[in-house]
Amino acid sequence: MKVDLRGVTKVFPGRPGVVALDAIDLGVRPGEFVCLLGPSGCGKSTLLNLVAGLDRPTAGEVLVNGQPVQGPGTDRVVIFQAAALFPWLHVLGNVEFGLRMSGVARGEREAIARRYLRMVNLLEFEHTFVHQLSGGMKQRVALARALALDPEVLLMDEPFGALDAQTRDRLHDEVQNIWSATEKTVLFVTHNVREAIVLGDRVLVMSPRPGRIKREFTIDLPRPRQIENYAVVDLSREILNVLKDDGGQTSPGSR
Amino acid sequence: MMTDILSTGTQARQNGARRVVVKLAFFLLLVAAWEALFRAGVWPPYLFPSPSGVARTLVRGFGNQTFLVGIAVSMRRLLVGFVVSAVLGTLLGLALGRVRLLDETLGSLVLGLQALPSICWLPLALLWFGLSEQAILFIVVMGALLSITLSTQAGVKNSDPLFLRAALNLGARGWRLYLLVVLPAALPAIISGMKLGWSFAWRSLMAAELLYVSFGLGQLLMMGRELNDMNQVVAVMLVIIAIGLVVDRLVFAPLETRVRARWGLGE
Numbered sequence: 119m120k121v122d123l124r125g126v127t128k129v130f131p132g133r134p135g136v137v138a139l140d141a142i143d144l145g146v147r148p149g150e151f152v153c154l155l156g157p158s159g160c161g162k163s164t165l166l167n168l169v170a171g172l173d174r175p176t177a178g179e180v181l182v183n184g185q186p187v188q189g190p191g192t193d194r195v196v197i198f199q200a201a202a203l204f205p206w207l208h209v210l211g212n213v214e215f216g217l218r219m220s221g222v223a224r225g226e227r228e229a230i231a232r233r234y235l236r237m238v239n240l241l242e243f244e245h246t247f248v249h250q251l252s253g254g255m256k257q258r259v260a261l262a263r264a265l266a267l268d269p270e271v272l273l274m275d276e277p278f279g280a281l282d283a284q285t286r287d288r289l290h291d292e293v294q295n296i297w298s299a300t301e302k303t304v305l306f307v308t309h310n311v312r313e314a315i316v317l318g319d320r321v322l323v324m325s326p327r328p329g330r331i332k333r334e335f336t337i338d339l340p341r342p343r344q345i346e347n348y349a350v351v352d353l354s355r356e357i358l359n360v361l362k363d364d365g366g367q368t369s370p371g372s373r
Numbered sequence: 374m375m376t377d378i379l380s381t382g383t384q385a386r387q388n389g390a391r392r393v394v395v396k397l398a399f400f401l402l403l404v405a406a407w408e409a410l411f412r413a414g415v416w417p418p419y420l421f422p423s424p425s426g427v428a429r430t431l432v433r434g435f436g437n438q439t440f441l442v443g444i445a446v447s448m449r450r451l452l453v454g455f456v457v458s459a460v461l462g463t464l465l466g467l468a469l470g471r472v473r474l475l476d477e478t479l480g481s482l483v484l485g486l487q488a489l490p491s492i493c494w495l496p497l498a499l500l501w502f503g504l505s506e507q508a509i510l511f512i513v514v515m516g517a518l519l520s521i522t523l524s525t526q527a528g529v530k531n532s533d534p535l536f537l538r539a540a541l542n543l544g545a546r547g548w549r550l551y552l553l554v555v556l557p558a559a560l561p562a563i564i565s566g567m568k569l570g571w572s573f574a575w576r577s578l579m580a581a582e583l584l585y586v587s588f589g590l591g592q593l594l595m596m597g598r599e600l601n602d603m604n605q606v607v608a609v610m611l612v613i614i615a616i617g618l619v620v621d622r623l624v625f626a627p628l629e630t631r632v633r634a635r636w637g638l639g640e
Binding site for chain 1: 635636
């Protein structure tokens, strides 16, 4: 397993404490695209943070490549919902930031950064500053910034949640292309059912309070998938019924 | 759509032009009223100077270079004091913003001292440094340092924690995390603090220069008083106002606007 969670529990302190995750077992195979789907508050972002090493589990262990996660590491890079680009750097500076931290020489890191900017079709914006980019462009820069480190695992935390439907669809295509070209292992958090089906090899439906994995769906539809495919729509109806049982707030992904 | 943009553009320009005209008219009227009041002869000239007299003093003061020397001496002190305050204040603010124990101890001390007008340090400064350049610099630094410290601290504490998480995630650690992420994330607040610090430094310097022989603008002001030359007093006051305004409008205001825009903080 690339990513392995064994009996992972996370309780946020308080009276009473909030059980964000309750004894989660989850294995992600190398190169697999796994979507975590659920209403807000079901602990899906918490799970991602544990894998990223930005937070520690209360009980259980999180393994990446069989090694326990000790803290943040550049083998697992997070893409946040708010792209979290650095506004004091231009696009190229953002994309090469991780390489700069790991001591790659300027010429080499610029070449690598440009390669990934080309992959997300933003090469001509390399000297643009963040405040001049649209929401979709920011997420593409964030994607390039993560890919530039060549991480084994990509952790995507509702990266397209704040985008309009059209931009989101285009990014779904780009992510599928990049994923098949780079063979990364991806953990993708979303509350959008169709998005999960379009992108995932597997969709894990989570339920809140306490956060648990409620059902697992293996998606073996042919790729590339589009959000309006009949098969996607049919499957989303089935998954929505599972979600409805908790009365959770989840959008069906319609426009 | 196009005509909308054009018309709002013209409108904005017309508004701007109107504002300039109104301002100009106001100040011309003010000067005229001032001159009229002077000519009415209610007060003797050594109590109430005339605008024409002040203008003559300004021309003479810049002509024989006494004003220029005064400006140079004061600006040098201000610059040295401000640079020292900016460097120390940023470092101190960074430490206070990141280390809880420092915040709880040194932080409350800084907050308390900030309530003290820096000129109140003069008696101590004179005892410690004598009638010297260092005494004046000390007062300038005490004026600017604390406000820069407090703004930097607030900026570090209030900057988006997402920047820090993203940076850790991308492998930033140690001093590079501070220099390349924590500090730039707090930059808008730091610049506001520097703007405030500059004006505090300016006020402190003038207060200090008024109190003993110092060759700066403050002394020129006091010299006017001693010579009963109100023209000189008011002329130097105008120079002091002008320097304050020019630095604020030409240095700090544009810098603040640019940084805030780039950081996505709006107007």
